Amino acid sequence: MYGIIHSIDSFSTVDGPGIRTVVFMQGCHLRCKYCQNPDAWKLGSPSARKYEAEELIEIIKRGKPYFDASRGGVTFSGGEPLLQAEFLKQILSFCQEEKIHTAIDTSLYVKSDTVLKIIPYTDLFLADIKHMHPEKSRLLTGFYNLLNLENLKIISAHGVPLWIRYVVLPGYTDDPRDIENMAYFIKNLATVERIDLLPYHTLGRHKWSMLGIDYELEEISPPSSQLLQKIKEIIISICEKPVYI
Template sequence: MKGKIHSIDTFSTLDGPGIRTVIFMQGCALRCKYCHNPDTWAVESPDARDYEVKELMEVILKNRPYYEASGGGVTFSGGEPLLQHHFIKEIFKLCRQEKISTAYDSSLYISSQVVLDLIPFTDLVLADIKQINNEKSQLLTGAGNVLNLKNIRILNENKVRIWIRYVILPSWTDAYEDLEKTALFIRDLPQVERVDLLPYHSLGSHKWKLLDLEYQLHEVEPPSSNYLQELAQLFSSLSQRPVYLA
Protein backbone atom coordinates (compact mmCIF):
# COMPACT_ATOMS: atom_id res chain seq x y z
CA MET A 1 0.00 0.00 0.00
CA LYS A 2 1.17 3.50 -0.82
CA GLY A 3 0.61 6.89 0.74
CA LYS A 4 0.94 10.18 -1.05
CA ILE A 5 3.16 12.33 1.08
CA HIS A 6 3.79 16.02 0.65
CA SER A 7 6.78 16.20 2.98
CA ILE A 8 8.28 14.88 6.19
CA ASP A 9 9.66 16.87 9.09
CA THR A 10 11.91 14.78 11.30
CA PHE A 11 11.94 17.21 14.16
CA SER A 12 8.70 18.66 15.36
CA THR A 13 7.96 19.63 18.92
CA LEU A 14 4.66 21.35 18.25
CA ASP A 15 2.50 18.48 17.01
CA GLY A 16 1.99 16.46 20.13
CA PRO A 17 4.21 15.64 23.10
CA GLY A 18 7.95 15.21 22.75
CA ILE A 19 9.97 15.05 19.57
CA ARG A 20 7.89 13.82 16.68
CA THR A 21 8.27 12.87 13.08
CA VAL A 22 5.50 14.67 11.25
CA ILE A 23 4.26 13.31 7.97
CA PHE A 24 2.40 15.84 5.88
CA MET A 25 -0.05 13.98 3.68
CA GLN A 26 -1.04 15.32 0.29
CA GLY A 27 -4.66 16.29 -0.33
CA CYS A 28 -7.35 18.19 1.54
CA ALA A 29 -11.05 18.75 1.00
CA LEU A 30 -11.27 22.03 2.88
CA ARG A 31 -10.22 25.40 1.52
CA CYS A 32 -9.48 27.38 4.63
CA LYS A 33 -8.79 31.01 3.82
CA TYR A 34 -5.78 31.20 6.12
CA CYS A 35 -4.22 27.91 5.06
CA HIS A 36 -0.43 28.21 4.97
CA ASN A 37 0.00 24.94 3.12
CA PRO A 38 -2.31 25.31 0.10
CA ASP A 39 0.23 23.23 -1.81
CA THR A 40 -1.11 20.23 0.10
CA TRP A 41 -4.72 20.71 -1.16
CA ALA A 42 -4.64 18.94 -4.49
CA VAL A 43 -4.84 15.15 -4.33
CA GLU A 44 -2.17 14.96 -6.99
CA SER A 45 0.85 17.24 -6.86
CA PRO A 46 4.21 17.16 -8.64
CA ASP A 47 5.92 17.84 -5.30
CA ALA A 48 4.28 14.93 -3.49
CA ARG A 49 5.84 11.50 -3.40
CA ASP A 50 4.45 8.00 -2.98
CA TYR A 51 5.79 6.04 -0.04
CA GLU A 52 5.34 2.35 0.56
CA VAL A 53 4.34 1.45 4.12
CA LYS A 54 7.68 -0.24 4.66
CA GLU A 55 9.60 2.72 3.31
CA LEU A 56 7.84 5.18 5.60
CA MET A 57 8.32 2.88 8.58
CA GLU A 58 12.05 2.93 7.93
CA VAL A 59 12.03 6.72 8.11
CA ILE A 60 10.00 6.63 11.32
CA LEU A 61 12.14 4.00 13.01
CA LYS A 62 15.33 5.91 12.38
CA ASN A 63 14.36 8.36 15.07
CA ARG A 64 13.20 5.97 17.72
CA PRO A 65 15.89 7.02 20.26
CA TYR A 66 14.58 10.58 20.12
CA TYR A 67 10.98 9.49 20.71
CA GLU A 68 12.02 7.35 23.63
CA ALA A 69 14.08 10.08 25.22
CA SER A 70 11.43 12.77 24.84
CA GLY A 71 8.12 10.89 24.99
CA GLY A 72 7.53 11.66 21.33
CA GLY A 73 6.38 9.65 18.35
CA VAL A 74 4.68 10.02 15.01
CA THR A 75 2.10 12.59 13.91
CA PHE A 76 0.25 12.60 10.62
CA SER A 77 -0.69 16.03 9.41
CA GLY A 78 -1.41 17.53 6.06
CA GLY A 79 -3.37 18.31 4.06
CA GLU A 80 -6.05 16.21 5.58
CA PRO A 81 -4.34 13.01 6.68
CA LEU A 82 -7.59 11.07 7.13
CA LEU A 83 -8.24 11.19 3.38
CA GLN A 84 -5.58 8.44 3.33
CA HIS A 85 -6.78 6.64 6.43
CA HIS A 86 -6.09 3.15 5.08
CA PHE A 87 -2.44 3.98 4.76
CA ILE A 88 -2.33 5.66 8.16
CA LYS A 89 -3.98 2.69 9.78
CA GLU A 90 -1.29 0.38 8.43
CA ILE A 91 1.45 2.65 9.75
CA PHE A 92 -0.27 3.07 13.11
CA LYS A 93 -0.58 -0.70 13.50
CA LEU A 94 3.13 -1.11 12.92
CA CYS A 95 3.90 1.77 15.28
CA ARG A 96 1.87 0.02 17.95
CA GLN A 97 3.98 -3.09 17.48
CA GLU A 98 7.11 -0.97 17.78
CA LYS A 99 5.72 0.88 20.81
CA ILE A 100 5.89 4.23 19.04
CA SER A 101 3.21 6.70 20.03
CA THR A 102 0.74 7.69 17.30
CA ALA A 103 -1.12 10.91 16.63
CA TYR A 104 -2.86 12.69 13.82
CA ASP A 105 -3.73 16.33 13.29
CA SER A 106 -7.04 16.57 11.50
CA SER A 107 -9.94 18.84 10.73
CA LEU A 108 -12.15 15.77 11.26
CA TYR A 109 -14.32 16.76 8.32
CA ILE A 110 -14.61 13.12 7.51
CA SER A 111 -16.97 10.22 7.90
CA SER A 112 -17.21 9.13 11.52
CA GLN A 113 -16.62 5.55 10.42
CA VAL A 114 -13.05 6.53 9.53
CA VAL A 115 -12.48 8.04 12.94
CA LEU A 116 -13.89 4.99 14.70
CA ASP A 117 -11.84 2.69 12.56
CA LEU A 118 -8.58 4.35 13.63
CA ILE A 119 -9.36 4.67 17.32
CA PRO A 120 -7.80 1.36 18.40
CA PHE A 121 -4.43 2.48 17.02
CA THR A 122 -4.51 6.16 17.94
CA ASP A 123 -2.89 7.59 21.06
CA LEU A 124 -3.68 11.23 20.50
CA VAL A 125 -5.73 13.38 18.17
CA LEU A 126 -4.86 16.99 17.51
CA ALA A 127 -8.37 18.06 16.63
CA ASP A 128 -8.91 21.34 14.81
CA ILE A 129 -11.94 23.41 15.51
CA LYS A 130 -12.14 25.88 12.66
CA GLN A 131 -15.34 27.67 13.62
CA ILE A 132 -17.98 26.68 16.17
CA ASN A 133 -20.59 28.54 14.15
CA ASN A 134 -21.79 26.46 11.25
CA GLU A 135 -22.41 29.30 8.79
CA LYS A 136 -19.13 30.98 9.59
CA SER A 137 -17.38 27.65 9.17
CA GLN A 138 -18.90 27.42 5.73
CA LEU A 139 -17.47 30.82 4.82
CA LEU A 140 -14.09 30.19 6.36
CA THR A 141 -13.40 26.66 5.20
CA GLY A 142 -15.92 25.90 2.50
CA ALA A 143 -17.68 23.34 4.69
CA GLY A 144 -19.92 23.24 7.71
CA ASN A 145 -18.73 21.96 11.07
CA VAL A 146 -21.29 19.29 11.89
CA LEU A 147 -18.98 16.36 11.18
CA ASN A 148 -16.09 18.08 12.86
CA LEU A 149 -17.88 18.52 16.16
CA LYS A 150 -19.54 15.13 16.01
CA ASN A 151 -16.21 13.40 15.52
CA ILE A 152 -14.64 15.24 18.41
CA ARG A 153 -17.45 13.97 20.62
CA ILE A 154 -16.90 10.45 19.33
CA LEU A 155 -13.21 10.63 20.18
CA ASN A 156 -14.10 11.91 23.60
CA GLU A 157 -16.58 9.11 24.22
CA ASN A 158 -13.99 6.56 23.16
CA LYS A 159 -11.44 7.93 25.63
CA VAL A 160 -8.94 9.08 23.05
CA ARG A 161 -6.59 11.82 24.26
CA ILE A 162 -7.47 15.08 22.52
CA TRP A 163 -5.62 18.35 22.04
CA ILE A 164 -7.74 21.08 20.47
CA ARG A 165 -6.20 23.49 17.95
CA TYR A 166 -7.86 26.75 17.15
CA VAL A 167 -6.55 29.41 14.80
CA ILE A 168 -7.04 33.03 15.87
CA LEU A 169 -7.85 34.87 12.68
CA PRO A 170 -8.90 38.42 13.55
CA SER A 171 -12.50 39.21 12.59
CA TRP A 172 -13.05 35.63 11.41
CA THR A 173 -12.62 33.49 14.48
CA ASP A 174 -12.19 35.86 17.41
CA ALA A 175 -15.74 37.07 18.03
CA TYR A 176 -16.53 36.76 21.72
CA GLU A 177 -19.59 34.58 21.25
CA ASP A 178 -17.65 32.14 19.06
CA LEU A 179 -14.78 31.91 21.49
CA GLU A 180 -17.13 31.42 24.40
CA LYS A 181 -19.13 28.75 22.64
CA THR A 182 -15.97 26.93 21.58
CA ALA A 183 -14.52 27.07 25.07
CA LEU A 184 -17.71 25.77 26.63
CA PHE A 185 -17.89 22.97 24.09
CA ILE A 186 -14.39 21.98 25.12
CA ARG A 187 -15.11 22.27 28.82
CA ASP A 188 -17.62 19.46 28.56
CA LEU A 189 -15.17 17.05 26.93
CA PRO A 190 -13.06 15.41 29.65
CA GLN A 191 -10.67 13.90 27.11
CA VAL A 192 -9.44 17.31 25.97
CA GLU A 193 -6.12 17.80 27.74
CA ARG A 194 -5.14 21.14 26.36
CA VAL A 195 -5.87 23.80 23.80
CA ASP A 196 -3.34 25.29 21.40
CA LEU A 197 -4.27 28.72 20.13
CA LEU A 198 -2.48 29.31 16.86
CA PRO A 199 -2.15 32.93 15.84
CA TYR A 200 -2.80 33.56 12.19
CA HIS A 201 0.32 34.50 10.23
CA SER A 202 0.69 35.40 6.60
CA LEU A 203 3.89 33.43 6.00
CA GLY A 204 2.09 31.03 3.69
CA SER A 205 0.60 33.71 1.43
CA HIS A 206 3.38 33.48 -1.13
CA LYS A 207 2.42 29.87 -1.74
CA TRP A 208 -1.06 30.98 -2.79
CA LYS A 209 0.48 33.20 -5.41
CA LEU A 210 2.72 30.43 -6.66
CA LEU A 211 -0.36 28.23 -7.08
CA ASP A 212 -2.24 30.99 -8.86
CA LEU A 213 -4.77 31.18 -6.04
CA GLU A 214 -6.28 34.36 -4.79
CA TYR A 215 -5.25 35.08 -1.22
CA GLN A 216 -8.12 36.93 0.44
CA LEU A 217 -6.58 37.88 3.73
CA HIS A 218 -4.08 40.51 2.65
CA GLU A 219 -5.93 43.06 4.74
CA VAL A 220 -5.86 40.97 7.91
CA GLU A 221 -3.13 41.84 10.38
CA PRO A 222 -1.70 39.02 12.50
CA PRO A 223 -2.99 39.37 16.07
CA SER A 224 -0.75 41.20 18.53
CA SER A 225 0.86 39.24 21.32
CA ASN A 226 -1.00 41.22 24.01
CA TYR A 227 -4.29 40.44 22.38
CA LEU A 228 -3.39 36.78 22.16
CA GLN A 229 -2.48 36.68 25.82
CA GLU A 230 -5.88 38.14 26.62
CA LEU A 231 -7.68 35.59 24.49
CA ALA A 232 -5.64 32.77 25.97
CA GLN A 233 -6.65 33.79 29.46
CA LEU A 234 -10.27 34.10 28.52
CA PHE A 235 -10.20 30.77 26.77
CA SER A 236 -8.45 29.07 29.61
CA SER A 237 -10.88 30.32 32.26
CA LEU A 238 -13.92 29.34 30.19
CA SER A 239 -12.69 25.96 29.03
CA GLN A 240 -10.89 25.12 32.28
CA ARG A 241 -8.02 23.69 30.29
CA PRO A 242 -4.41 24.79 29.88
CA VAL A 243 -4.08 27.00 26.83
CA TYR A 244 -0.84 27.28 24.90
CA LEU A 245 0.08 29.90 22.38
CA ALA A 246 2.16 28.67 19.51
Protein backbone atom coordinates in the same frame (compact mmCIF):
# COMPACT_ATOMS: atom_id res chain seq x y z
CA MET B 1 -0.31 -0.27 -0.37
CA TYR B 2 1.13 3.21 -0.76
CA GLY B 3 0.42 6.68 0.57
CA ILE B 4 0.88 10.06 -1.06
CA ILE B 5 3.15 12.19 1.11
CA HIS B 6 3.77 15.92 0.86
CA SER B 7 6.91 16.00 3.04
CA ILE B 8 8.51 14.54 6.18
CA ASP B 9 10.06 16.40 9.11
CA SER B 10 12.32 14.08 11.05
CA PHE B 11 12.93 16.26 14.11
CA SER B 12 9.96 18.31 15.33
CA THR B 13 9.19 19.49 18.87
CA VAL B 14 5.92 21.35 18.18
CA ASP B 15 3.62 18.62 16.85
CA GLY B 16 2.90 16.66 20.00
CA PRO B 17 4.93 15.58 23.02
CA GLY B 18 8.68 15.04 22.79
CA ILE B 19 10.79 14.76 19.66
CA ARG B 20 8.69 13.61 16.72
CA THR B 21 8.81 12.58 13.11
CA VAL B 22 6.03 14.42 11.30
CA VAL B 23 4.58 12.91 8.14
CA PHE B 24 2.69 15.53 6.11
CA MET B 25 0.18 13.64 4.01
CA GLN B 26 -1.09 15.00 0.72
CA GLY B 27 -4.71 15.91 0.07
CA CYS B 28 -7.28 18.12 1.78
CA HIS B 29 -10.86 18.93 0.83
CA LEU B 30 -11.06 22.04 3.03
CA ARG B 31 -10.15 25.41 1.57
CA CYS B 32 -9.29 27.40 4.68
CA LYS B 33 -8.71 31.06 3.87
CA TYR B 34 -5.54 31.11 5.99
CA CYS B 35 -4.08 27.78 4.83
CA GLN B 36 -0.28 27.84 4.82
CA ASN B 37 0.04 24.71 2.65
CA PRO B 38 -2.31 25.08 -0.33
CA ASP B 39 0.19 22.96 -2.25
CA ALA B 40 -1.02 20.04 -0.09
CA TRP B 41 -4.65 20.27 -1.27
CA LYS B 42 -4.56 18.10 -4.39
CA LEU B 43 -3.52 14.46 -4.26
CA GLY B 44 -1.94 14.74 -7.69
CA SER B 45 0.39 17.60 -6.80
CA PRO B 46 3.87 17.36 -8.40
CA SER B 47 5.38 18.32 -5.04
CA ALA B 48 4.16 15.06 -3.46
CA ARG B 49 5.44 11.53 -3.88
CA LYS B 50 4.23 8.01 -3.29
CA TYR B 51 5.64 5.95 -0.41
CA GLU B 52 5.18 2.23 0.00
CA ALA B 53 4.14 1.37 3.55
CA GLU B 54 7.42 -0.45 4.20
CA GLU B 55 9.46 2.52 3.00
CA LEU B 56 7.67 4.95 5.31
CA ILE B 57 7.93 2.54 8.22
CA GLU B 58 11.70 2.39 7.78
CA ILE B 59 11.90 6.19 7.96
CA ILE B 60 9.79 6.25 11.12
CA LYS B 61 11.90 3.52 12.77
CA ARG B 62 15.04 5.66 12.44
CA GLY B 63 13.64 8.10 14.98
CA LYS B 64 12.91 5.51 17.66
CA PRO B 65 15.97 6.30 19.81
CA TYR B 66 14.87 9.95 19.94
CA PHE B 67 11.27 8.97 20.61
CA ASP B 68 12.27 6.73 23.50
CA ALA B 69 14.57 9.34 25.03
CA SER B 70 12.05 12.21 24.86
CA ARG B 71 8.72 10.39 25.12
CA GLY B 72 8.11 11.44 21.56
CA GLY B 73 6.77 9.60 18.55
CA VAL B 74 5.28 10.12 15.12
CA THR B 75 2.63 12.65 14.08
CA PHE B 76 0.61 12.42 10.88
CA SER B 77 -0.38 15.82 9.58
CA GLY B 78 -1.27 17.28 6.23
CA GLY B 79 -3.23 18.16 4.31
CA GLU B 80 -5.76 15.90 5.96
CA PRO B 81 -4.26 12.51 6.91
CA LEU B 82 -7.67 10.89 7.43
CA LEU B 83 -8.34 11.11 3.69
CA GLN B 84 -5.82 8.26 3.32
CA ALA B 85 -7.29 6.24 6.17
CA GLU B 86 -6.44 2.72 4.97
CA PHE B 87 -2.78 3.53 4.44
CA LEU B 88 -2.70 5.48 7.70
CA LYS B 89 -4.23 2.57 9.61
CA GLN B 90 -1.49 0.25 8.33
CA ILE B 91 1.29 2.58 9.49
CA LEU B 92 -0.40 3.28 12.83
CA SER B 93 -0.79 -0.45 13.47
CA PHE B 94 2.94 -0.97 12.95
CA CYS B 95 3.72 1.91 15.32
CA GLN B 96 1.45 0.40 17.94
CA GLU B 97 3.26 -2.93 17.67
CA GLU B 98 6.60 -1.13 18.07
CA LYS B 99 5.28 0.93 21.02
CA ILE B 100 5.82 4.20 19.11
CA HIS B 101 3.52 6.98 20.31
CA THR B 102 1.14 8.09 17.55
CA ALA B 103 -0.61 11.43 17.02
CA ILE B 104 -2.86 12.67 14.23
CA ASP B 105 -3.12 16.36 13.39
CA THR B 106 -6.55 16.62 11.79
CA SER B 107 -9.46 18.91 11.03
CA LEU B 108 -11.93 16.01 11.59
CA TYR B 109 -14.12 17.19 8.70
CA VAL B 110 -14.54 13.55 7.66
CA LYS B 111 -17.14 10.83 8.16
CA SER B 112 -17.27 9.43 11.68
CA ASP B 113 -16.78 5.87 10.37
CA THR B 114 -13.31 6.94 9.26
CA VAL B 115 -12.46 8.30 12.70
CA LEU B 116 -13.76 5.16 14.42
CA LYS B 117 -11.53 3.05 12.17
CA ILE B 118 -8.44 4.98 13.28
CA ILE B 119 -9.17 5.54 16.99
CA PRO B 120 -7.88 2.12 18.21
CA TYR B 121 -4.42 2.85 16.78
CA THR B 122 -4.06 6.49 17.88
CA ASP B 123 -2.63 7.77 21.17
CA LEU B 124 -3.39 11.46 20.66
CA PHE B 125 -5.47 13.67 18.37
CA LEU B 126 -4.25 17.20 17.65
CA ALA B 127 -7.67 18.37 16.53
CA ASP B 128 -8.71 21.65 14.97
CA ILE B 129 -11.78 23.59 15.82
CA LYS B 130 -12.05 25.86 12.81
CA HIS B 131 -15.17 27.64 14.02
CA MET B 132 -18.10 26.97 16.36
CA HIS B 133 -20.65 28.75 14.16
CA PRO B 134 -21.84 26.53 11.24
CA GLU B 135 -22.18 29.29 8.66
CA LYS B 136 -18.95 30.99 9.68
CA SER B 137 -17.23 27.61 9.37
CA ARG B 138 -18.56 27.29 5.82
CA LEU B 139 -17.34 30.75 4.91
CA LEU B 140 -13.92 30.10 6.43
CA THR B 141 -13.28 26.54 5.21
CA GLY B 142 -15.89 25.73 2.57
CA PHE B 143 -17.68 23.25 4.88
CA TYR B 144 -20.13 23.31 7.76
CA ASN B 145 -18.73 22.11 11.10
CA LEU B 146 -21.17 19.31 12.05
CA LEU B 147 -18.73 16.47 11.34
CA ASN B 148 -15.87 18.23 13.09
CA LEU B 149 -17.78 18.74 16.34
CA GLU B 150 -19.41 15.30 16.31
CA ASN B 151 -16.05 13.59 15.77
CA LEU B 152 -14.55 15.46 18.72
CA LYS B 153 -17.32 14.05 20.91
CA ILE B 154 -16.66 10.54 19.58
CA ILE B 155 -12.93 10.72 20.26
CA SER B 156 -13.52 11.96 23.79
CA ALA B 157 -16.14 9.26 24.43
CA HIS B 158 -13.52 6.64 23.47
CA GLY B 159 -11.08 8.03 26.02
CA VAL B 160 -8.41 9.22 23.58
CA PRO B 161 -6.50 12.39 24.60
CA LEU B 162 -7.20 15.56 22.65
CA TRP B 163 -5.19 18.71 22.10
CA ILE B 164 -7.45 21.37 20.60
CA ARG B 165 -5.99 23.82 18.09
CA TYR B 166 -7.71 27.10 17.21
CA VAL B 167 -6.43 29.65 14.72
CA VAL B 168 -7.06 33.23 15.83
CA LEU B 169 -7.87 35.18 12.67
CA PRO B 170 -8.94 38.79 13.38
CA GLY B 171 -12.38 39.54 12.03
CA TYR B 172 -13.17 35.84 11.48
CA THR B 173 -12.54 33.77 14.61
CA ASP B 174 -12.20 36.33 17.40
CA ASP B 175 -15.85 37.12 18.25
CA PRO B 176 -16.14 36.72 22.06
CA ARG B 177 -19.51 34.95 21.70
CA ASP B 178 -17.99 32.32 19.43
CA ILE B 179 -15.04 31.90 21.82
CA GLU B 180 -17.44 31.40 24.74
CA ASN B 181 -19.44 28.80 22.81
CA MET B 182 -16.24 26.95 21.99
CA ALA B 183 -15.11 27.02 25.61
CA TYR B 184 -18.44 25.54 26.79
CA PHE B 185 -18.19 22.85 24.12
CA ILE B 186 -14.63 21.96 25.13
CA LYS B 187 -15.66 21.87 28.80
CA ASN B 188 -17.82 18.82 28.00
CA LEU B 189 -14.99 16.93 26.29
CA ALA B 190 -13.47 14.86 29.08
CA THR B 191 -10.19 14.02 27.37
CA VAL B 192 -9.04 17.51 26.32
CA GLU B 193 -5.58 18.03 27.81
CA ARG B 194 -4.79 21.47 26.40
CA ILE B 195 -5.88 24.17 23.98
CA ASP B 196 -3.39 25.82 21.62
CA LEU B 197 -4.23 29.27 20.27
CA LEU B 198 -2.47 29.64 16.94
CA PRO B 199 -2.03 33.27 15.85
CA TYR B 200 -2.79 33.83 12.18
CA HIS B 201 0.38 34.51 10.19
CA THR B 202 1.28 35.15 6.57
CA LEU B 203 4.22 32.76 6.16
CA GLY B 204 2.44 30.64 3.55
CA ARG B 205 0.91 33.50 1.58
CA HIS B 206 3.51 33.33 -1.21
CA LYS B 207 2.39 29.79 -2.06
CA TRP B 208 -1.05 31.07 -3.03
CA SER B 209 0.37 33.40 -5.66
CA MET B 210 2.72 30.69 -6.91
CA LEU B 211 -0.30 28.41 -7.43
CA GLY B 212 -2.37 31.20 -9.02
CA ILE B 213 -4.95 31.21 -6.20
CA ASP B 214 -6.49 34.43 -4.92
CA TYR B 215 -5.53 35.19 -1.32
CA GLU B 216 -8.44 36.93 0.41
CA LEU B 217 -6.66 38.00 3.60
CA GLU B 218 -4.23 40.56 2.17
CA GLU B 219 -5.53 43.28 4.48
CA ILE B 220 -5.60 41.14 7.64
CA SER B 221 -2.80 41.53 10.19
CA PRO B 222 -1.79 38.91 12.78
CA PRO B 223 -3.63 39.20 16.11
CA SER B 224 -2.20 41.39 18.84
CA SER B 225 -0.87 39.91 22.06
CA GLN B 226 -3.71 41.70 23.87
CA LEU B 227 -6.35 39.94 21.74
CA LEU B 228 -4.72 36.55 22.26
CA GLN B 229 -4.57 37.11 26.01
CA LYS B 230 -8.24 38.13 26.09
CA ILE B 231 -9.26 34.95 24.24
CA LYS B 232 -7.10 32.87 26.55
CA GLU B 233 -8.77 34.37 29.61
CA ILE B 234 -12.27 33.71 28.25
CA ILE B 235 -11.48 30.05 27.60
CA ILE B 236 -9.81 29.45 30.96
CA SER B 237 -12.64 31.12 32.85
CA ILE B 238 -15.19 28.73 31.33
CA CYS B 239 -13.52 25.37 30.78
CA GLU B 240 -10.50 25.56 33.13
CA LYS B 241 -8.18 23.81 30.67
CA PRO B 242 -4.52 24.80 30.04
CA VAL B 243 -4.30 27.29 27.17
CA TYR B 244 -1.07 27.95 25.28
CA ILE B 245 -0.23 30.69 22.79
